[in-house]
Amino acid sequence: MKNYVVVFVVGYCVLVCTKFIFSMYVSQLAHSLEYMQILYAIFWGYKFDLAVSGAVALMVTFFDFHKKTFLYVFALALTGLFLFQMSDIMYFEDSSRHIGYEIFSALHDSKGLMATALTQHAMLVSFSLIGALVLFALIIRVGLHTHMSLSKTYALEKFFMIAITIFFVRGMFQHIPLHPWQANNVGDERAAAIALNGAYNTLYVLANANKQVEQVTLPQIEGMPHYKEIVKEMYESESKNFTPNLAVEKPNIVFVLSESWTAEYMKSYGYEHATTPFFDSLLQQSVRPKVMIANGHRTTEGIFATFASYQNPLGKSIAKSQLQNFSYNSVIKILRDKGYSSAFFQGSAKDTSGTGSLATDLGFEQSYGKSNIKDRIYDENGWGVHDTDLFNFVHATVNTKLQEPFVIGINGASTHDSVLPTGFEEKYFVADTRINQILNTLHYSDFALQEFVTRLEKEYPNTLFVIMADHCSGIASGSLENYMIPFLIYSKKLLEPQYYDVVVSQRDVAPTLLTLLKIDTHKSFTGKSMFLENRFFADYFHNGILGWIEEDRGIEVDLSANTLACYTLKDSLKQEKEVCSTTYTQMHQRALSFTRYSQELLFAGKTQDFFSY
Numbered sequence: 100m101k102n103y104v105v106v107f108v109v110g111y112c113v114l115v116c117t118k119f120i121f122s123m124y125v126s127q128l129a130h131s132l133e134y135m136q137i138l139y140a141i142f143w144g145y146k147f148d149l150a151v152s153g154a155v156a157l158m159v160t161f162f163d164f165h166k167k168t169f170l171y172v173f174a175l176a177l178t179g180l181f182l183f184q185m186s187d188i189m190y191f192e193d194s195s196r197h198i199g200y201e202i203f204s205a206l207h208d209s210k211g212l213m214a215t216a217l218t219q220h221a222m223l224v225s226f227s228l229i230g231a232l233v234l235f236a237l238i239i240r241v242g243l244h245t246h247m248s249l250s251k252t253y254a255l256e257k258f259f260m261i262a263i264t265i266f267f268v269r270g271m272f273q274h275i276p277l278h279p280w281q282a283n284n285v286g287d288e289r290a291a292a293i294a295l296n297g298a299y300n301t302l303y304v305l306a307n308a309n310k311q312v313e314q315v316t317l318p319q320i321e322g323m324p325h326y327k328e329i330v331k332e333m334y335e336s337e338s339k340n341f342t343p344n345l346a347v348e349k350p351n352i353v354f355v356l357s358e359s360w361t362a363e364y365m366k367s368y369g370y371e372h373a374t375t376p377f378f379d380s381l382l383q384q385s386v387r388p389k390v391m392i393a394n395g396h397r398t399t400e401g402i403f404a405t406f407a408s409y410q411n412p413l414g415k416s417i418a419k420s421q422l423q424n425f426s427y428n429s430v431i432k433i434l435r436d437k438g439y440s441s442a443f444f445q446g447s448a449k450d451t452s453g454t455g456s457l458a459t460d461l462g463f464e465q466s467y468g469k470s471n472i473k474d475r476i477y478d479e480n481g482w483g484v485h486d487t488d489l490f491n492f493v494h495a496t497v498n499t500k501l502q503e504p505f506v507i508g509i510n511g512a513s514t515h516d517s518v519l520p521t522g523f524e525e526k527y528f529v530a531d532t533r534i535n536q537i538l539n540t541l542h543y544s545d546f547a548l549q550e551f552v553t554r555l556e557k558e559y560p561n562t563l564f565v566i567m568a569d570h571c572s573g574i575a576s577g578s579l580e581n582y583m584i585p586f587l588i589y590s591k592k593l594l595e596p597q598y599y600d601v602v603v604s605q606r607d608v609a610p611t612l613l614t615l616l617k618i619d620t621h622k623s624f625t626g627k628s629m630f631l632e633n634r635f636f637a638d639y640f641h642n643g644i645l646g647w648i649e650e651d652r653g654i655e656v657d658l659s660a661n662t663l664a665c666y667t668l669k670d671s672l673k674q675e676k677e678v679c680s681t682t683y684t685q686m687h688q689r690a691l692s693f694t695r696y697s698q699e700l701l702f703a704g705k706t707q708d709f710f711s712y
Contacts, residue, residue: 102163110152117184144294151298153267174238178231185227187297189220197300214481312420314702315413318661326692349504351562358514359572362583377549385587388603392637393582401569404605408624410697413640418453425704430609431462440501446512447483477520483512485520486547564589582639604637623707647690
């Protein structure tokens, strides 16, 4: 029993120490919380720490039949836990959420993950390795000088340790199993991120691997009308009737889902530096809204929301889950039925996180990744080929393997990392080295995009370009800033510029495009057409917080506590807190009603019944 207690206490100390490092390193937390708030959050999450400590202690003490075996397993387990927690810190800094279902893709993406860590978090990687070595050496050194003998009540102690471990993992005295989202009960999403440790989040996912994706339980609002009636009212509002006329019935369509681009770092959306001058100039010649809200934090989440016009499972992706087995309609399938040839291109491996298979499930006939791209100008970065090489391959494939009209999707890899291609001049934007690297890769990606668009529109003038981001990454701000992305529809020949002073969702892309092509939108599409609708809403889900925007108003609902925060969205795209009046309460009802209805159909495999109400 003594050995169990020792491992348990050391494990707990490791977790607490890494949570201190987490709170100091993650930029969106480091300067937004007072020290006492951080301290409170760290120890408020003790249940998660006790659960992990108990699980590790139980595993290690099964080896205490032999002193040296026990010590080495003890040292390896605790250094492994330390390194995992440090990896989670790096992941959170880039994605604004703890490692979860992504663990299933970790081995496949290991090269890219390691390269990203070394280029963007070199100091933390060095500290982690040194810390792990010191921890390992201390455990071995101290342990060798400690007397240890096999207890006569060995079997009884093991039974007791199993029982107490289950007690800790269960969350101690509570009627429901300990769920990661219970961290939100601390009362602040930033504090919740500190309270929860990445190891427990991953342990929870692995323990539920046979389920992979669970439907989130949404709170009830007392006195709220039936949620289907509210959804019906949301889609039967007055609409306008305007559709630009295209001289070409079936134009080519190019979707560029720029990897990790974020409006927060682009001058056209209020950033101080011209990081993407080509996109900024193109925006003025395009059909565009005020800003677009991404519906996830992974490429697969952006692809699903964009092409299927449907809400993702909250905080997760359908890729590589039981939900991918269902049938979904998509704008790509509709275009294929109209005679379009199609292909999807990635700068990374085509099976990264299941992106390639999801793209083909949604209708693309072919899927290409970095292994298909043989002719290259530049070396790879940590994730794959640079955008110039990707765009060159896309151009060659369009010329040789696709017939007009064609629809293609492109997802780059240059901005998946922060490494510039050799020979491309680095610019000075900001003093922060890491942010400056991100801005430089964004600047290079914009340069590569300009070359590609200029060349393709010259050779294929009857082409519509839909340029947007798949999701955001590396944002140091709060919830909303982690989901604001660029979006435009452009064609020099076919489309007149038009600005819509609305905030739209990735779900609105497919209906807007189909309206432009004079094709009836599909009954399963939950988005709205910018050309036809007056009333829009955009949603996002960030670490247990459901965000919802209508016009210039927004709310954020803590689904665990069912508390409401309200704000207005200023012209600078910044949130300003507001008192939650009746208007916001009605938004609260719409947000929960839409989410409840869409999630029920998603998990039942009945997304195409959305408009049956």
